[in-house]
Structures are given as structure tokens and as C-alpha cells.
Amino acid sequence: MTETKTRRRGAELERAILDATWEQLSEVGYTALTIEAVAKRAGTSKPVIYRRWASRAELVIAAWADRIPIDPAIPDLGSLRADLVWLFDRIARRVNGMMSETIAGVMGEAFRHPEVVDFLRNRLETRPMHQSLSTIVDNAVARGEMRPVPLTRRVLRMPVDLIRSEAMFSREGIPTVAVEAIVDEIYIPLLKGLAVD
CATH class of the missing domain: 1.10.10.60 (Homeodomain-like)
Structure with a gap:
């Protein structure tokens, strides 16, 4: 049979x-x-x-x-810095879960094929991370840590861009100290510089 x-x-x-x-x-x-x-x-x-x-x-x-899904839950850790370090660390762990050769390969295809660029842009602009970042900034404004900030597409996309750039030069994964430096030296000064009077 x-x-x-x-x-x-x-x-x-x-x-x-x-x-x-x-x-x-x-x-x-x-x-x-x-x-x-x-x-x-x-x-x-x-x-x-x-x-x-x-x-x-x-x-x-x-x-x-599919292997490394995004968790949309956002804790309120009491400060803008703590919340941003938490978010950037989550992004870093997702990037660390993907082999650097894979990241380089996908980016290489993006340079050669416009449809891959469109696909990546769409994923970046519709991901829950944007909402997470907006929530973190809104919480900081509500706590009186900073004035309101207009979060443009580029500002919302920057955490992923910064972490991806760091990953290109990190063979062992992105350490917490690097995440903290990105938050302290780049992202918080950027947000404060963009804050509305």
C-alpha cells in the first residue's frame, strides 16, 4: 500500500x-x-x-x-537613560542574534537591488520599535526630564542604524558598554538638541 x-x-x-x-x-x-x-x-x-x-x-x-521576535512591552525604568539603554540593548541582542556575514550580505543586496531597499525601509518604518521609542520619549517628557521632541523618521530609525553600524565592527557581539556609550554620547544629546522650546 x-x-x-x-x-x-x-x-x-x-x-x-x-x-x-x-x-x-x-x-x-x-x-x-x-x-x-x-x-x-x-x-x-x-x-x-x-x-x-x-x-x-x-x-x-x-x-x-521569526527566530528573534520583537517584544512590544516597554518598561518604565524611571529615567530616559535607563529606558533608552534597555531599548538599545534589546536591539543589540536582536542584531547579535544574526551573523555579521548575514547582515553584510543583506546590505550588499540592498545596494544592488532597489526592491530590497524598499523592503528594508518598509520593515524599519513599520516596526514596533518606533512606538517603543515614542513611548520612552513621552514618558521622559511627562517626568519633566526633557521638553517635547519631534520624532522624525530618521530620528526613529537611528537606534537601528547606530546598532547596525556598531555590529559591523564587533566580532563578539555588541557589549553593554557600547550600548551605553551610544545612548550617552549620541542619542540623548540628539534628543535634547531637538527638543522644542
Whole structure:
């Protein structure tokens, strides 16, 4: 008697693809990762993957976000600095969870393919981190630590930009001391300089 192979769909198929992507990424790195190898490992086909993710970079970012999800809960630790260190440290831990070769590979594809730039920009501008940062600044204003600050897209995106830049030169991951320096030397002075009179 022959067994009929059931076809996976929806969430089950997506789970298999994301797991296969992460496993391939861990084994061979970003440069050697192929959609064909991911499809084979997930038991599906390249067209099925490309219907969901338009590029290798998009697929890898989706697998990474799935493995290291963003927690939208924001503690109020009593000071702007403590809250920012907490947030920047969370971002650093997410970046530390992605191999630096992968970050470099995704950024390289972004330089060559405008659609990858659009995808990354959309992810950055719709992520819960923006709301988290707004909440932290609002709490600081309410405590009387600072005057209100207009949080433009660039200001909201800057924590990720600063941490990603630090990650490019850190082989062992971003240490807490570096996170604190970024907050103290760059981000708090920026916010205070932008505060409205």
C-alpha cells in the first residue's frame, strides 16, 4: 500500500520554509544560501517560496525576525537613560542574534537591488520599535526630564542604524558598554538638541 503525501499549506508550509532557511543560514552562511537548497530542505519548490518572499534577503530577514521576535512591552525604568539603554540593548541582542556575514550580505543586496531597499525601509518604518521609542520619549517628557521632541523618521530609525553600524565592527557581539556609550554620547544629546522650546 502506498502512502499519499499530504501537501502542506499556509502556516505549516511557512513554518517549514522559515525553519529550513534558518538551518541553511546557520550551516552555510548567507553567501552560500540558495533558494533551491531551502526549498529542498523544506520539501517545497522555488516558485512557492518566491510567491511569499521576492528575494533571498527578504526570506532571510523573515526567518531572522521569526527566530528573534520583537517584544512590544516597554518598561518604565524611571529615567530616559535607563529606558533608552534597555531599548538599545534589546536591539543589540536582536542584531547579535544574526551573523555579521548575514547582515553584510543583506546590505550588499540592498545596494544592488532597489526592491530590497524598499523592503528594508518598509520593515524599519513599520516596526514596533518606533512606538517603543515614542513611548520612552513621552514618558521622559511627562517626568519633566526633557521638553517635547519631534520624532522624525530618521530620528526613529537611528537606534537601528547606530546598532547596525556598531555590529559591523564587533566580532563578539555588541557589549553593554557600547550600548551605553551610544545612548550617552549620541542619542540623548540628539534628543535634547531637538527638543522644542
